[in-house]
Amino acid sequence: MNRRIIAQLAFALLAATLASAGSPTHEYKVLPAITKGNLSLFPIVGGAEANTADLLTLDEGLRSGAVVVTEAGSLQGLIRPGTRYPQTSGAEVNRLVLVNNSDRPLLLLAGEVVTGGKQDRVIGVDRIVPAKSDPIDLSVFCVEPGRWVASSQHFGSMNSAMAQPSVRMPAMAARDQMQVWNHVASANAGIAAAAPQGGPAIRGTTSYAKVMQNPEVEKKVASVAANYDSLLHDLRKVGAKGVVVAINGRITWADVFASSDLLEKYWQKLIRSYAAESLTNISAGGQADQKSAQTFLDQLQGTREVTETEPGVFRRTEITGDSYKVFTLSSLLPKDEYTVHLAKMSYLDNVPPRRVQTY
Secondary structure, eight states, rough: OOOOHHHHHHHHHHHHHHTTTTSSSOOOOOOOOOEETTEEEEEEESOOOOOOOOOOOOOHHHHTTTTTEEEEOOOOOOOOOTOOOOOOSSSTTTTEEEEOOOOSSSSETTTTTEETTTTTEEEOOOEEEETTTTOEEEEESSTTTTTTSSEEEEETTTTTBOOOOHHHHIIIIOOHHHHHHHHHHHHHHHHHHOOOGGGGHHHHHOOOOHHHHHHHHHHHHHHHHHHHHTHHHHHHTTOEEEEEEETTTTEEEEESSSSHHHHHHHHHHHHHHHHHHHHTTTTOOOOHHHHHHHHHHHOOOSSSOOOOEEEETTEEEEEEEEEEEEEEEOOOOOSSEEEEEEEEEEOOOOOOOOOOOOO
């Protein structure tokens, strides 16, 4: 990142701080965008800095073996003595079971893709799993229509990647399997057009993960993400905790975390998901401005609110507004209560329906 951009970020942070003195303010402030091609990222600063060092990520847990994921009905050997868990007759499309054997609480984010088993799935909701947990039933959606044969007994996390916003959206907001499949088909078609060198390997699979792991696709996504990889160092300097995302001049998404450290842990996954979204949605558009991004972030209230709570562990809230949804995950673990992750999406209703293969 060049010195001019660093100076712009620092100046913008100072201006936001001075503007807040002596007057009512919003918790978060949006800084000027960093734009490359059709993708713009507006850094987000402000809010209290929480201590998130104890939170374990899915990637860390799977790599170390402390977190185990398996198909429903395949729990034998994973249940601790004295623990009862309802058994099922076999694997199910929208169910996976996870056990956290770590001494640390596990953070799961909606949009993280779990590969392996009878098909690849995307996690549908944010949640915290306590340390040394009993088996939990994950809320997942298939992102690989057509396969129901075990490819591997080992579950991974799509090379530490995350589903792009247009695939995360139907899993989080609609919680509808058919909509997830429709958006996967559209995303796969879009990336095939953006990376034609991928050839038959892309066109011959329905798997979102396999398409995104194609070497030519990875190269294409990395070429976009490279414009922002070094931005993380400068975001830390100004205490940024997230970004507002605009594609083709249209503000579509925001991710905000409880700390700069937590943003850093997820940065590589997030920036590649935004890059994939920009590649699959290339069109003529204007330029999103800082004021519009701030307005988008300020509008966190709505007309309907649904809250789910696991006492002593987490609280998850979904707010529905005018053409947007806001999702917040708060930690209720011993220590201070705080918002771990906030995601806001505008409805992406311009994806045409597609016929997909079912079982």
